[in-house]
Amino acid sequence: MRESSTLSDEQLIVLLKAGEQAAYLEIYDRYKFVLQQHAFRKLGDMNEVEDLIQELFIYIWNKRESLNITTGLSAYLFTAVRNRVFNVYVKKRREADYLTSLQEFIDSSEYTTDLIVREKEFAALIEREIAALPARMREVFLLSRNAGLTHKQIAEQLGTSELTVTTQIRNSLKILRLRLGSLFSLLLL
Numbered sequence: 001m002r003e004s005s006t007l008s009d010e011q012l013i014v015l016l017k018a019g020e021q022a023a024y025l026e027i028y029d030r031y032k033f034v035l036q037q038h039a040f041r042k043l044g045d046m047n048e049v050e051d052l053i054q055e056l057f058i059y060i061w062n063k064r065e066s067l068n069i070t071t072g073l074s075a076y077l078f079t080a081v082r083n084r085v086f087n088v089y090v091k092k093r094r095e096a097d098y099l100t101s102l103q104e105f106i107d108s109s110e111y112t113t114d115l116i117v118r119e120k121e122f123a124a125l126i127e128r129e130i131a132a133l134p135a136r137m138r139e140v141f142l143l144s145r146n147a148g149l150t151h152k153q154i155a156e157q158l159g160t161s162e163l164t165v166t167t168q169i170r171n172s173l174k175i176l177r178l179r180l181g182s183l184f185s186l187l188l189l
Contacts, residue, residue, distance in 0.1 A: 001077050009073035024064070027073065028057055037118050052084045057111045129179045134170055140168040 015023035021029070027079070032053060039049040056077070060067065069076045130138060143154045144165075151169070155162045 002036070011077075013067070013069055013073060016060075017067065019064065024057075024061055031074070031077050032057075035077055038078060039081050039085055043088060048088060052081065052088065056080055056084060126180070129176055132179075133175060137168050137172045137175075140165055141172040144169055 003011070007023070009027075010028055012023045016027065035056070036046075036049050038054055039052055040046060043049055043052075059080075071079070130141065133141060140158070143149045143157065149157070151162050151165045154165045156167055158165070
């Protein structure tokens with residue numbers, strides 16, 4: 001290939017379409033900084049600008065064979081940068097709208113109300129399943145979990161052995177685990 005810095009934009013486009021890497025690098029070197037300055041004036045964030053320019057040149061290399069540049073290389077590149085800047089604005093606007101919407105949802109207390117309703121439904125389900133336990137097993141379980149008594153204290157209060165209390169609690173936990181399934185792990189938290 002001839003010295004690429006002396007070639008016109010049109011010649012560089014032809015060589016680029018033919019897969020000449022040197023032509024690609026010349027286009028990159030020739031336009032990178034002016035495109036960065038142009039994008040920086042619009043975005044004000046050099047990290048975003050560098051990403052935008054990088055993506056543009058990757059696109060150009062990947063689509064080199066099918067590029068249809070009719071307005072001149074310079075106009076094509078500046079238009080491509082402008083369109084990508086618009087895309088960044090649209091993305092930022094969409095993100096801002098989403099965050100605003102999320103904040104409004106949280107502020108409207110619907111989220112809190114939903115949690116309260118779910119918590120009450122969950123508590124009612126647990127209470128129903130505990131109420132369905134056999135009477136003695138339910139009594140031992142409630143003394144353990146609600147009253148916070150030790151196995152020894154429960155045994156003394158009910159006039160039974162500690163081993164019986166341990167067995168009753170173990171059996172009640174097995175039954176609840178079967179009935180509540182995956183919700184059981186939340187019960188123990």
